[in-house]
Amino acid sequence: MSVMTRRNWALRLSIILNVCVLLYVCVHFGSWQEDGTNWDTAAAVPLVQDNILGSESIQINSSLKTAQEARATKVTGSEEKKHVDTSTTGSAGGTKGVDATKFVGKDEHGLEGQESRPLVQPSISLKDAVGCNDKSLEPRKAQRGDYWVLYNYVPMTMSVSCWETITYTTHGDYTFLDNLEPLLERWKAPVSIAMHAPGNDFQPTLDSIKYLRNCGSPLVSQLVTFHLYFSSKHVPKVVPPSEKVIDEIYNCSLGAPWANPQYTSKMYKNEKKLLYPVNVGRNVARESAVTHYLLASDIELYPSPELPSKFLEMIRRRDQPTLFKPNPKVFVLSIFEVDEKSLPPINKTALSKMLKSGTAIPFHKKLCSSCHNVPKSKEWQEAPETEGLHVFHVGKRTGPFVHWEPIFIGTNSDPWYDERLSWEGKSDKMTQGYELCVLDYDFLILDNAFLVHRPGIKIFKKDQRREILTAKTNVLISKIIVPELKVMYGVRKGCAV
Ligand SMILES: *[C@@H]1O[C@H](CO)[C@@H](O)[C@H](O)[C@H]1NC(C)=O
Ligand SMILES: *[C@@H]1O[C@H](CO)[C@@H](O)[C@H](O)[C@H]1NC(C)=O
Ligand SMILES: *[C@@H]1O[C@H](CO)[C@@H](O)[C@H](O)[C@H]1NC(C)=O
Numbered sequence: 001m002s003v004m005t006r007r008n009w010a011l012r013l014s015i016i017l018n019v020c021v022l023l024y025v026c027v028h029f030g031s032w033q034e035d036g037t038n039w040d041t042a043a044a045v046p047l048v049q050d051n052i053l054g055s056e057s058i059q060i061n062s063s064l065k066t067a068q069e070a071r072a073t074k075v076t077g078s079e080e081k082k083h084v085d086t087s088t089t090g091s092a093g094g095t096k097g098v099d100a101t102k103f104v105g106k107d108e109h110g111l112e113g114q115e116s117r118p119l120v121q122p123s124i125s126l127k128d129a130v131g132c133n134d135k136s137l138e139p140r141k142a143q144r145g146d147y148w149v150l151y152n153y154v155p156m157t158m159s160v161s162c163w164e165t166i167t168y169t170t171h172g173d174y175t176f177l178d179n180l181e182p183l184l185e186r187w188k189a190p191v192s193i194a195m196h197a198p199g200n201d202f203q204p205t206l207d208s209i210k211y212l213r214n215c216g217s218p219l220v221s222q223l224v225t226f227h228l229y230f231s232s233k234h235v236p237k238v239v240p241p242s243e244k245v246i247d248e249i250y251n252c253s254l255g256a257p258w259a260n261p262q263y264t265s266k267m268y269k270n271e272k273k274l275l276y277p278v279n280v281g282r283n284v285a286r287e288s289a290v291t292h293y294l295l296a297s298d299i300e301l302y303p304s305p306e307l308p309s310k311f312l313e314m315i316r317r318r319d320q321p322t323l324f325k326p327n328p329k330v331f332v333l334s335i336f337e338v339d340e341k342s343l344p345p346i347n348k349t350a351l352s353k354m355l356k357s358g359t360a361i362p363f364h365k366k367l368c369s370s371c372h373n374v375p376k377s378k379e380w381q382e383a384p385e386t387e388g389l390h391v392f393h394v395g396k397r398t399g400p401f402v403h404w405e406p407i408f409i410g411t412n413s414d415p416w417y418d419e420r421l422s423w424e425g426k427s428d429k430m431t432q433g434y435e436l437c438v439l440d441y442d443f444l445i446l447d448n449a450f451l452v453h454r455p456g457i458k459i460f461k462k463d464q465r466r467e468i469l470t471a472k473t474n475v476l477i478s479k480i481i482v483p484e485l486k487v488m489y490g491v492r493k494g495c496a497v
Helices: 003-034 045-053 065-093 100-104 126-130 174-187 199-215 219-223 242-247 278-287 307-317 348-357 377-382 430-438 464-489
Strands: 140-144 147-154 166-172 191-196 224-231 293-296 301-303 329-338 360-362 391-395 408-410 442-453
Touching: 126 307, 147 242, 147 278, 166 174, 166 278, 166 307, 174 191, 174 199, 174 219, 174 301, 191 199, 191 278, 199 219, 199 224, 199 242, 219 224, 224 278, 278 293, 293 307, 307 442, 329 348, 348 360, 348 442, 377 391, 430 464
Parallel strands: 166 191, 166 293, 191 224, 329 442
Antiparallel strands: 140 147, 147 224, 293 408, 301 442, 329 360, 329 408, 391 442
């Protein structure tokens, strides 16, 4: 936590405490006048909790009940109003084509909580349930190890609060950008993408971004923030200012640069035999997300539709005991592949049919099933689809799942990806998996949500260069990284990289 956010929280806390003290004094001043004796501290406590949690119902058993209830209702009443107001400005702030309330799904939920019967804690507004600080989308340049990073180089136009939606954070070079539109069609929420753009790959990367923003779906400029990065040994010839990239019109009849063999056949990265620094991209995209919750994923994995709003509704409902366990937690998505003649299924019912007919299979079943096998996956596949989203099962990265590389919805408090690992060397998510295990994370598997790899089932292809790099990476992990992780995070029985 940065000093600024700490100060921010300290300030907020002191304001809340001040308000409480003031109310306390007011209330008791009233009661002295009434009977002059009733000075029990218990009466003030629910008010404090009420302010912090913002819960709608309070229970006070004292002679002050009515006065306090009146005040408490006032406080929550104005909170609710603010909540609704933000959502209206949210959709007005966004440009045409997207209804902010649609992907956020908060209007109808903000008030609903009063009627539902909470099992564990009172239902509260989504804003209070998430509890976070907003972040800036201002473009900035910075060095990061051996890399130059253009953070928020091309920011999304929609302004979102940290609590109101989820960001899909991902990485790639420009040849992966054909995935962006199909991804957005299903996700319909912010995307933060870090693009590797060394040397002469920089210009086609810029052209691809311009092409997507000018010639494709309006969702791209509304919801996608592009960050660019390259090694300091491979700086491009020109790096134009952000505004120029944002304002320039692209000639759409030139087509998409990633579909143009003139560029792709002689990519700078390939000619210079550069490795793909996958984890630099993952971390840049993740730490730049402006929302509290994020789905750090690979761009070829398309989520089931309406995942952001369904997930946040589950968080707001607060009706599942597993959500309140003290362990740190992430929300895991099951992953599938479909054959190239099929479209990705739009819901679990459709997915189940495809699994039965064999047009869909669990992800990497043919490559590395132990990396992606999810606990209770058989039961998951057999369970019929239900309304909304819930935790299906709580798993651990131990036993048969000790090498699991889960993809999950988490936050920026979760461990990072080791930037020394490359895509070519494989095992790039294993060290994070180990850290999650040692920190005793709960892996909350979601019941009705899933990811589908872009159509086409992967089969094993021999690649000698990758085999050599994989062997080198394995040595790096076992000889250097693992001893380091043991110092930094300690050890726990059953955990392995
Ligand atoms: C309030 O307290 C009185 C006695 O102190 C008790 O009889 C009554 O049931 C309590 N009411 C509630 C709502 O807890
Ligand atoms: C756009 O590109 C096409 C095809 O290369 C070309 O014929 C046309 O003149 C260009 N238009 C503009 C405005 O540059
Ligand atoms: C799932 O999708 C299918 C179309 O593939 C649709 O017919 C069905 O109504 C959907 N089911 C639910 C529960 O939304």
